[in-house]
Amino acid sequence: MFWIFIFGVLYIPNFVCAFTGYMCYETIEEYTYHEGDLTIGAFFPLHIYSTRNHVPHELDPYYFQDMYLEYNFMNYQFLLALMFTIQEINRNPHLLPNTTLGFEHHNIKFSEKNILLGPFLWLSGLSNQLVNYNCGQKRNLPAALTGTSWAISAHIGTLLQLYKIPQFTFGHFDSNMNDQSQYKTLFQVAPEDTYLSLALVSLMLYFSWSWVGLIVPNDPRGTQILSDFREVMESNRICLAFVKMIPGTWNSYSDAIWKNMEKIQESSANVIIIYGDTVSLQGLMRHIAQLLVTWKVWVLNSQWDIDYYSDYFMIESFHGSLIFSHHHEEMVEFVNFVQTVNPYTYPEDAYLPKFWVFFFNCSFSEFDCQLLENCQPNASLDLLPRHIFDPAMSEESYNIYNAVYALAHSLHEMTVQQIQTQPYANGEGMAFSPWQILPFLKITLLKNHPSGQTVIDERKNLYSEYDIFNFWNFPTGLGLKMKVGTFSPNSPQGHRLSLSEEMIQWPTQFTKIPQSVCSESCRPGFRKAAQEGKAVCCFDCIPCADNEISNETVCLYGGLC
Structure with a gap:
């Protein structure tokens, strides 16, 4: 019965709703609120508005007539991770007793014009942005969570620093945001990619891939990772067939992407590394999916948002991809939590009714857009295909989990100190300014959280x-992410990379392990001759003289003494 249901939902063509269509999709809330004594701000995209033909709107110059609302199912796990962590902390009688955590999530749109709207609303507590003024009920705002892109976190950080509010970023680590003189109240939860270049090169050496392409975002982080890759690759005689630096402003309909993808598709490199976050390269990834590129091995730096853009057929482009993700502990409790989530247990969640209509044959009430009682029995997010929603906690969700726990422990320590020095007046709850948390956070982040693992610093062994x-996309549309290996730089030389080669599925165009070389190795009796103006991996094979023998590199004199 399970597989009958699974393959039934696989044929849903696209999770896109036109503004001119069903009104319930048009009225999605831009924020989600969960009540608590302390309100954490959360800012990341769960839905976006896009246009294909860019037909100007008659009244509003910032919108188009052909606007579409697109839901990001994979990012929705971030919201669930936040809910799960807060519930776990609030149930713990030994952590922040008599104080509850809550959150206010604001959807972040992919435009600089609107990126600060959510933080303004959170700071003011109002439905319109009145900066430096809060006429609503006084709230304690201990910290903010931002992600997943570096650009989103940097923009919001410039505002939060004015109020000295601690900010946790849960996307990929960015060394440029580690500048304490510029980002004084920002903490990056994600581990650094110190060993990523070494890990990727180890994979290249394992499969004898010496000719690879590289795609990175056109920003400071992309420039840094390009420098790191080149250094490690050159020392291991691996050559770059091409380097493409992709502007984050490109979308899947950009002429520039079409032109660049033609060059990438025609490249003799069968292995292509893509580094970036889910926002900066979203247009490229969507375009790859649309082209159904099944003759390249994509090597990615982490879990990508490929599923958000992919329908039943489009995920075929990524079958056989290899994904590197920072190791973290498995959270079985989170998977159990996901199985209990539905629109009836969390009526304040505006996204769950949309998902239930999409996947579980529900319908909306035309009066108030609430669900009718005609949904599939025992519906659960856990039943969805893994390429649409994976209940296993992702790397970014685990960063959210760690960030909220770090904040909770810091608040707890600050509360203990307040009680010792200045007991609550008239039995009132906590009273503090956000900047007062900062010294406690810096101490807490050097300690271990309850599971015994370091949150941010001193994580060399784990992170x-x-x-x-x-x-895996076999059977077609299944979209599973299977663990096939590990890379541990702390292991002895020669034992750092561990792969279960027999488990790896390759893109459909390959019947065996793909090769990615500029020139095939020379046969006995031939030697290498460098090709002028090309990389050292590219060479011609020319015959040795009659009195010479070859070792595939040079010809040696083979005459008798």
Whole structure:
């Protein structure tokens, strides 16, 4: 019965709703609120508005007539991770007793014009942005969570620093945001990618891939990772067939992407590394999915948002991809929590009714857009295909979990100190300014959280390790992410990379392990001759003289003494 249901939902063509269509999709809330004594701000995209033909709107110059609302199902796990962590902390009688955490999530649109709207509303507590004024009920705002892109976190950080509010970023680590003189109240939860270049090169050496392409975002982080890759690759005689730096402003309909993808598709490199976050390269990834590129091995730096853009057929482009993700502990409790989530247990969640209509044959009430009682029995997010929603906690969700726990422990320590020095007046709850949390946070982040693992600093043993996943799309539309190996730089030389080669599925155009070389190795009796103006991996094979023998590199004199 399970597989009958699974393959039934696989044929849903696209999770896109036109503004001119059903009104319930048009009225999606831009924020979600969960009540608590302390309100954490959360800012990341769960839905976006896009246009294909850019037909100007008659009244509003910032909108188009052909606007579409697109839901990001994979990012929705971030909201669930936040809910799960807060509930776990609020149930703990030994952590922040008599104080509850809540949150206010604001959807972040992919435009600089609107990126600060959510933080303004959170700071003011109002439905319109009145900066430096809060006429609503006084609230304690201890910290903010931002992600997943570096650009989103940087923009919001400039505002939060004015109020000295602690900010946690849960996307990929960015060394440029580690500048304490510029980002004084910002903490990056994600581990650094110190060993990513070494991990990728180890994979290249394992499969003898010496000719690879590289795609990175056109920003400071992309420039830094390009420098890191080149250094490690050159020392291991691996050559870059091409380097493409993709502007984050490109979308899947940009002429520039079409032109660049033609060059990428025609490249002799069969292996292509893509580094970036889900926002900066979203247009490229969507375009790859649309082209159904089944003759390249994509090597990705982490879990991508490929599923958000992919329908039943489009995910075929990523079958056989290899994904590097920072190792973290499995959270079985979170999977159990996901199985209990539905629109009836969390009526304040505006996204769950949309998902239930999409996947579980529900319908909306035309009067108030609430669900009718005609949904599929025992519906659960856990039943969805993994390429649409994976209940296993992702790397970014785990960063959210760690960030909220770090904040909770810091607040707890600050509360203990307040009680010792200045007991609550008239039995009132906590009273503090956000900047007062900062010294406690810096101490807490050097300690371990309850599971015994370091949150941010001193994590060399845990966070230097990568899990390697293989994206499976067989049977077509299944979209599973299977762990096939690990990379641990702390292991002895020669034992750092561990792969279950027999488990790896390759893109459909390959019947065996793909090769990615500029020139095939020379046969006995031939030597290498460098090709002028090309990389050292590219060479011609020319015959040795009659009195010479070859070792595939040079010809040696082979005459008798």
